[in-house]
Amino acid sequence: MDVKLTINGEEKSASVPPETTLLRLLREEFNLTGAKIGCDVGDCGACTVIVDGIATNSCLMLAGQVQGRSIETIEGLANMDDYHPLQKNFEDLGSLQCGFCGPGIILSAKQLLDDNPDPNKEEIQDALAGNLCRCTGYTKIVEAVADAAREMRGNRKAA
Amino acid sequence: MDENVKTAEREVTLERLREIDDDLRLPAVPEQVSYPIETLIPEARTQTPAVGQRASRPDGRLHGLGQTKYIDDLSFPGMIHAKIKRAGISKARVKNIDVSEAEKMPGVMATLVGSEIPVNSFGPSYQDQPVMVNGTVFHAGDPVAAVAATTEQLALDALDKIKIDYEPLEAVYDPIEAMKDNAPQVHEGESNIYSSKVIQKGDVEQGFEESHRIYENTFSTQMVEHVPMEPHASIADWDGNGRVTLHSSLGRITLGRADIARTLNMPINRIRIIATVVGGNFGGKNEITTEPILALLSKKTGRPVKGVYTREDEFMSSTTRHPFIMDYKTGMSKDGKILARKVRLVCDGGAYCSWSETTLGKACILSAGPYNIENLYVEAYAVYTNKTMTGAMRGFGAPQVCFAYESQMDDMAHDLGIDPLDIRRMNAFHEGSASPTGQVLESVVVRDSLEMAAERFGWQDWKK
Numbered sequence: 001m002d003v004k005l006t007i008n009g010e011e012k013s014a015s016v017p018p019e020t021t022l023l024r025l026l027r028e029e030f031n032l033t034g035a036k037i038g039c040d041v042g043d044c045g046a047c048t049v050i051v052d053g054i055a056t057n058s059c060l061m062l063a064g065q066v067q068g069r070s071i072e073t074i075e076g077l078a079n080m081d082d083y084h085p086l087q088k089n090f091e092d093l094g095s096l097q098c099g100f101c102g103p104g105i106i107l108s109a110k111q112l113l114d115d116n117p118d119p120n121k122e123e124i125q126d127a128l129a130g131n132l133c134r135c136t137g138y139t140k141i142v143e144a145v146a147d148a149a150r151e152m153r154g155n156r157k158a159a
Numbered sequence: 160m161d162e163n164v165k166t167a168e169r170e171v172t173l174e175r176l177r178e179i180d181d182d183l184r185l186p187a188v189p190e191q192v193s194y195p196i197e198t199l200i201p202e203a204r205t206q207t208p209a210v211g212q213r214a215s216r217p218d219g220r221l222h223g224l225g226q227t228k229y230i231d232d233l234s235f236p237g238m239i240h241a242k243i244k245r246a247g248i249s250k251a252r253v254k255n256i257d258v259s260e261a262e263k264m265p266g267v268m269a270t271l272v273g274s275e276i277p278v279n280s281f282g283p284s285y286q287d288q289p290v291m292v293n294g295t296v297f298h299a300g301d302p303v304a305a306v307a308a309t310t311e312q313l314a315l316d317a318l319d320k321i322k323i324d325y326e327p328l329e330a331v332y333d334p335i336e337a338m339k340d341n342a343p344q345v346h347e348g349e350s351n352i353y354s355s356k357v358i359q360k361g362d363v364e365q366g367f368e369e370s371h372r373i374y375e376n377t378f379s380t381q382m383v384e385h386v387p388m389e390p391h392a393s394i395a396d397w398d399g400n401g402r403v404t405l406h407s408s409l410g411r412i413t414l415g416r417a418d419i420a421r422t423l424n425m426p427i428n429r430i431r432i433i434a435t436v437v438g439g440n441f442g443g444k445n446e447i448t449t450e451p452i453l454a455l456l457s458k459k460t461g462r463p464v465k466g467v468y469t470r471e472d473e474f475m476s477s478t479t480r481h482p483f484i485m486d487y488k489t490g491m492s493k494d495g496k497i498l499a500r501k502v503r504l505v506c507d508g509g510a511y512c513s514w515s516e517t518t519l520g521k522a523c524i525l526s527a528g529p530y531n532i533e534n535l536y537v538e539a540y541a542v543y544t545n546k547t548m549t550g551a552m553r554g555f556g557a558p559q560v561c562f563a564y565e566s567q568m569d570d571m572a573h574d575l576g577i578d579p580l581d582i583r584r585m586n587a588f589h590e591g592s593a594s595p596t597g598q599v600l601e602s603v604v605v606r607d608s609l610e611m612a613a614e615r616f617g618w619q620d621w622k623k
Contacts, residue, residue: 019312
């Protein structure tokens, strides 16, 4: 089947077998390997991408369902000049250890900050409830999201 | 005479080489500065300059950008995919394996069964684990057959076409049952107990006689899976020169290389392992899993072969944390001093040894806790059962015994009417204490740590 969609602002198309998930479409057809295969059944959140503004488990969505829709992946968050405040704060705080859950968590957080520029701790935890991390625990991750939110609101934190 | 001339010549030549070497050096290399050594060695228990400094992870940026390449993110020209058929039965004799239907499927390039593995055993302590089942299944997660196909989906579909006839055998799942004389044997042999250890110090019976009260409790812990976010994954590439390159999520590549050389029965210098960032290890990626299978499938097909565990594979067949059954008998004086302790640890090892021996040793040494106990007797057994094998996982047996001795400590403090903090302070190791195995301990700060922690979280207020 043929799929046409927008990925990180660019129009793309591919021809794939009908059982192909969005996750496999991104990884295998477009070489966007930032979204990871953790459990392949929608439990771990490592495959999270943003579909039309909603953070979604891409392993649970078929390629056929994204016809004409717009996808944001981790690869679209940074460009050659600058990277996203979330990515910067995750790096500064050492929020990611093995890093496998990172792209999914950052995209879940991005949807949160797009919708709510000033989330409290509970709202951040709630937004990340679908993303598992097995290494560091969530403290530094939640702190990094809060710091990024603060930075994006323009109140740059004193170093 | 001649000898002296030769020596002189050699010295001149060496001197000349040094000069050439010096000429080639960059002029900008700074002179070596010798630091005053005494300032570099901090006083004991003082902070070094590194403490309190911020440091960022060197791989942190790539993680955030999604650019870190794990095994499943790599691919090579012509690469095909392998999947493993699991036994699904915990003890059985394999009567027949029929892979012919699977091989006929379009897209399937090769299959592999246990009899094709050159040396079908490996393991860090005892080589009791087969790479693939050859004759007998020891636990439900054992690999029975493998398929390599052009896509992962085709390989998975082909697994369903493999027909296996099993003759079920009597299995044993409870380690206490497995220790009995008439228990079904997991592996052929006299006993399911494959490792035991004893620590003896003082006279434990004498200690119990002198005790005001004796406490006996049994504690048990459950099996725990590591669940790394990244499942086990490898890519094998057997090249035309008879060398195999493995990209693997292995955490201990040197050990893995030796195991792979053993199982493939080839010289170790023909095996190259390229490790990348591991997406979570926690002890679960310390030994080889499917690497020899992938290597042989690559040899059969002449293609690079990628094998990634499904989450089911991960739960069924990778190592786990040992379940322990721990009997604690502790004799206390009236004022809360531990006079004697007798411990029996039974470590449910599952089907294979893996790191059980190491785990057992560590659990044994630590089973008395960080307390001064003059009379101690510890016996520990690692036992085979027909369950998923157990191996290394953060702490090697230490968390299990800690749960037991600290739980008992609380119970005893409660019964004797002593503050749980005081009873620990009273018994804790001090400078110069000897560990259960006789090691004299230095820089002991158990009491200081306990007191500081109690103060920090407001133990006195919390108690009320």
